[in-house]
Amino acid sequence: MSNQSIFDNIRIVLCQTSHPGNIGSTARAMKTMGFKHLYLVQPAKYPNEQATAMAAGADDVLDNAIVTQTLSEALVGCGFAIGLSARKRYLSLETVNAREAALQANDYAATQPVAIVFGTEMSGLTNAELDCCQLLAMIPANPEYSSLNLSMAVQLVCYELRMLSLASAPNLLSSAPTDKASLNLLATNEELERFYAHLEETLLHIGYLNPKAPKKLFERMRRLYSRARLEKEEINLLRGVLTLTQAPRKHSKY
Amino acid sequence: MSNQSIFDNIRIVLCQTSHPGNIGSTARAMKTMGFKHLYLVQPAKYPNEQATAMAAGADDVLDNAIVTQTLSEALVGCGFAIGLSARKRYLSLETVNAREAALQANDYAATQPVAIVFGTEMSGLTNAELDCCQLLAMIPANPEYSSLNLSMAVQLVCYELRMLSLASAPNLLSSAPTDKASLNLLATNEELERFYAHLEETLLHIGYLNPKAPKKLFERMRRLYSRARLEKEEINLLRGVLTLTQAPRKHSKY
Numbered sequence: 478m479s480n481q482s483i484f485d486n487i488r489i490v491l492c493q494t495s496h497p498g499n500i501g502s503t504a505r506a507m508k509t510m511g512f513k514h515l516y517l518v519q520p521a522k523y524p525n526e527q528a529t530a531m532a533a534g535a536d537d538v539l540d541n542a543i544v545t546q547t548l549s550e551a552l553v554g555c556g557f558a559i560g561l562s563a564r565k566r567y568l569s570l571e572t573v574n575a576r577e578a579a580l581q582a583n584d585y586a587a588t589q590p591v592a593i594v595f596g597t598e599m600s601g602l603t604n605a606e607l608d609c610c611q612l613l614a615m616i617p618a619n620p621e622y623s624s625l626n627l628s629m630a631v632q633l634v635c636y637e638l639r640m641l642s643l644a645s646a647p648n649l650l651s652s653a654p655t656d657k658a659s660l661n662l663l664a665t666n667e668e669l670e671r672f673y674a675h676l677e678e679t680l681l682h683i684g685y686l687n688p689k690a691p692k693k694l695f696e697r698m699r700r701l702y703s704r705a706r707l708e709k710e711e712i713n714l715l716r717g718v719l720t721l722t723q724a725p726r727k728h729s730k731y
Numbered sequence: 732m733s734n735q736s737i738f739d740n741i742r743i744v745l746c747q748t749s750h751p752g753n754i755g756s757t758a759r760a761m762k763t764m765g766f767k768h769l770y771l772v773q774p775a776k777y778p779n780e781q782a783t784a785m786a787a788g789a790d791d792v793l794d795n796a797i798v799t800q801t802l803s804e805a806l807v808g809c810g811f812a813i814g815l816s817a818r819k820r821y822l823s824l825e826t827v828n829a830r831e832a833a834l835q836a837n838d839y840a841a842t843q844p845v846a847i848v849f850g851t852e853m854s855g856l857t858n859a860e861l862d863c864c865q866l867l868a869m870i871p872a873n874p875e876y877s878s879l880n881l882s883m884a885v886q887l888v889c890y891e892l893r894m895l896s897l898a899s900a901p902n903l904l905s906s907a908p909t910d911k912a913s914l915n916l917l918a919t920n921e922e923l924e925r926f927y928a929h930l931e932e933t934l935l936h937i938g939y940l941n942p943k944a945p946k947k948l949f950e951r952m953r954r955l956y957s958r959a960r961l962e963k964e965e966i967n968l969l970r971g972v973l974t975l976t977q978a979p980r981k982h983s984k985y
Contacts, residue, residue, distance in 0.1 A: 624788055632883045705955055
């Protein structure tokens, strides 16, 4: 599967949105996750200044939105449509959580257009709208307060989809540090060992370690520094401190 | 691990938020995912009508928010703080994506308070703020448009945390280190700050830092120790070394 196809094949469909600000925030949420196809079924107000204001830099997504009179028109060409709901209510439709829905959407979107359908703010999707969907997805919200803002729900679903699209780029999902620290040259094992030797000598010098039994306490020290994954340059900094710690005070650098 | 502890132990910290509406949306986003502890570091406007309007039914989270003057105050009691950033920029801090960060937060939050820290809308976290964090988390946004709304970012992180709390065996999902280090009590933010102050004083005492410009070199030191995620007991070991480093040699322990 091409990773790009998900961004080309997924469309976000908002049904009868009341607040134009939510349309704008949806455009922004979509674009931050790399999606661009927005469909608006009978929006209360569109185009609208508030929508534009909330879209921030995602005006292109907003301006290219396709307005339709019915959900069916917005689903033209789609083989698979997922309806979003805050609660389990439409019992005859298979219901999964948003993460599982994203997996299914991702699979289908490799080869065909897929729609993610969101209902109106106050009451969600109607039964007639759900009849156009093949799957119902729920965001597992707090049962005592499940009132997610519409564009927040769009953000979450687009995020789940994006995470999947990145799955083949291991650096983004991997637990390994992806910062430059991992690219900076780490101290080699022998540099570390020289540092530890210098540290032990210094801790004996200042009377911190018991010369008769230095090991136990010193092992804790080693472990602590070992966790930091010291870089070459940091070893130099630390050894500078050790050298000055052992030096008579008058030999300070300044 | 009790799944409940994550909701009690996680706090969301917003630094210098400009738009009160974002504070309200954040409260709502948190509550939809079951979180309640909100900290506001120098908010531009709070309390504020717009915040209340955007909080919708999450006024309780908003009303109970704790306002502080500094990030350190907001981190009191926390052993682990995760900074959120839209871009890879703070090169020496370990960086993972939001999903991985949630795994780590979830592990630590089983036994201790954990903070998730968000910067100001326009420019994100400052380097000084990141210096108070042990991990940097990124939401893998569209590189061409990574401008997530602040409360959207909070929503995504809280969602990831909630998904973990709902998983029946969170540790099986976790790629985070599951060694004993993650179970030991970490030093709290204030213990760390006292250690850093002691370290700086000692490095000045031995003449390692230039008294006229101590900051730059010292920041590298802080960062190095910050990466190690020091435990309470380790702080005591290190401060023992500092005390002896400053003491006349004859006062050694042995």
